Amino acid sequence: MESQLRPVYGFLLSLLTAFLWGVLPVALTLCLKVMDSPTITFYRFLTAGLVVFFILKIRRSLPVAASLTRNGWLLAALATVMLVTNYVTNVMGLNYLSASSAQVLMQIAPFVLMTGGVLLYKESFTKVQFAGAGLLILGLGLFFNQRLPQIFASETESIAGLFIIAGSAVAWAIYALAQKPLLRTLSARQLTLIMYAAGGMLLIPLSTPTELMSMDGLQMAALVFCCLNTLVAYGAFTEAMRVWYASKVSAVLAVQPVFTFISMTLAEKIMPDTFHQPELDSVAYGGALLVVTGSMMAALGKKKPVKVLSGSLSGKS
Template structure:
């Protein structure tokens, strides 16, 4: 199997994992709070990554980086924690499909941040993709905001929470670019999960785990495995395939969220609900995904 096929399959795996994740997370909200869910995922991921770090003798050393880099590491972890936690909290206010779609703001914010902080070139194609994404958002929310405001199932607070989540992820990604100069990707993952688990533990209520039903335990396990598989596939895909192509594939994650939510409504109609959208909103959603894809591809081909 050549690298192009491997890269496509890995990126598709990431899109699938990240796409269905909000649907599974929502199923846990009746028994666990956002902090506890995230803490369990971080502890699980830390345990998994620790095995690889020890086996490969790649344990990070205190003198490996300057103090300012360690401070940046803690700050970037806080941004990632904010992203994880707010992602779950938002599911209490709006549908998983809407959450995943608004998260497409993250790559746009990352593009702008790359220009501002790292003086990266913003190509004409990236600009076109960014404009397409923003216009798509306007079309999408032109219909969705009034519906959300009048809905008994959704609340406008969820929209602002997801925007905060997308911004936090972009800031984490910007910081990660600097951190990868001092640490290997394995070391960085190990440290982030360690710091995240330590910071979240005091805020979590692990005793609530005993309230989980049989199926909720399986869903929680899937969410933990999803953390490893999703990010693992993404990291590997970025290593063997062009970053622009990986990003373009991952941008279709909202499509998986949409269909997963449709299936979830059939299985558990008392837990899930369908976002009320008209034709214009669907058109806007398509523009958001297409804009994210073009912005990603433009990074490679832009002059």
Template sequence: MHQASGRSFYGFILALITAVLWGMLPIALKHLLVDLSANTITWVRFLVAALFVSAVLWHKNALPAVRGLSKKALTLLLIAIGGLLSNYILYLMGLHLLTAETAQVVIQLAPFLMMMGGIFIFREQLLLWQKIGATLLVIGLLLFFNEKLLVLLTQFNQDSLGVLLVIIAAVTWACYALAQKQLLMTFNSQQIMWFIYLAGAVCFLPLIDLTPVLQLSGLQWGLLAFCCLNTIIAYGAFAEALEHWEASKVSAVLAITPLLTILFANIVSWLFPDAAPAQALNFWSVAGALLVVAGSAITALSPLLKHHLAGKRQAG
């Protein structure tokens, strides 16, 4: 079993960098979706990431091959590829119909669904604090949508479709994550991501429209470059954080991502009044967002809490 290096502060900084980058990402994507299609943005991000990871693996002489893979490993690889490719495009389609803040809160279902998959597929036990965290997450989502909940449930409008697409994106991400967990017995994380990035660059190629790319403003080129670098740096910082800090603690830091998105959206709205205004949130929506974050953090930290309490009982 992998053991963290113990460099906790370094792991925390890396996890925080990941959270900040993922918090900024939907805001940048939202502005790009005005002129670029979801397929084109996704293809560019996959292409740049594929070229970068290819160079890294080639330098390490670690480019993977599918020849000789077992049927089980090949199936898992296809699930991981299909899961993350679907997640990228469905999230962007949902983001196009929603505010960045709403999309980021709803996508917090992803780690919760991964946990549920671990329970039903890998027969992992659901701890008491995980049940509490999951309950808080669901209550938080209901409170966040307090003003729109009745409309979302009774009238299938643009917001309803957007929320549905992001929920499905969360499901497909959970499928990818669970498949990757098993694939780590065959490939390392960089090799798995190389397969996914390469597949994405190939699969989305027939669906792109590069004409609007040539007409982008300087700011939009900067946002597109940021989104590409975000894919590489955020996932790299995330993987490196896991080398130095426990996975549960890293996940707990990442739980603040929706709050960072809300913060950055308000900062952008203040700095650029002509840009899309930040989402107006009432008291219950803010409380709901905080509960979503708390629920995600408690769920992630539950294994550590159980271990700590067990240690205290033994010491007593």
């Protein structure tokens, strides 16, 4: 049965996801002082997976193997691998690029997702949405007008980071597109549990859990925030994909760099020795306004519902 579309609910969930992902680099920067990327990701998956497991256990709605056919499980495996890849490389990229620099390239992700939603799920844009997408692209260019030249000229930022973050962005878009059909036969929590559990097992040989012992109080608090962020943000994102269009969700997620800029600026004022936020001019601030405006236009433009068939993924008749 086709999921009922709930535009306002989907928009709010998407905006919450954008905010949580936007402020996440602050906590990740603190964690990276003593813990590597795979280990941080392992703890995030472990914590979120346990919480979701107990919620589903109490509600007697744990996923069963019969929920999906072989093709469905292959799609779930693809989504899991891409999600793990995104998590690890996104954190790893912060070792080579500033948070703002990383956000320049991470904007590849929502546009790949937006394009995939149109090509794979037959979602089409109205004229208002096309105009919004145009403003969004223009705004991103203005908002980060100083950053790309600085990346290539900087002694502390590396070209390797550009490739790492670009790969992370593409992996995230593939994950998002792969998981959408699965939400026709699994609940958002059931799907996230599968990916957290499988992803956690993939990360075991790559992580060093004992690094937890080297953390001080602030770094431990940052790790806890990262874990809670994983649970809430990806839960909200998965639910948003279930009740709204992939293209519209991606449009709202484009405001994420604005939240990153604000949070990193505040962090720099509090801990200037740990955080550094590049200065932006008035043109960049104007770009931020265009990003928000364009995102809202692309997200809220009316569009006719399109059915997505998923019978080949379901193990139930």
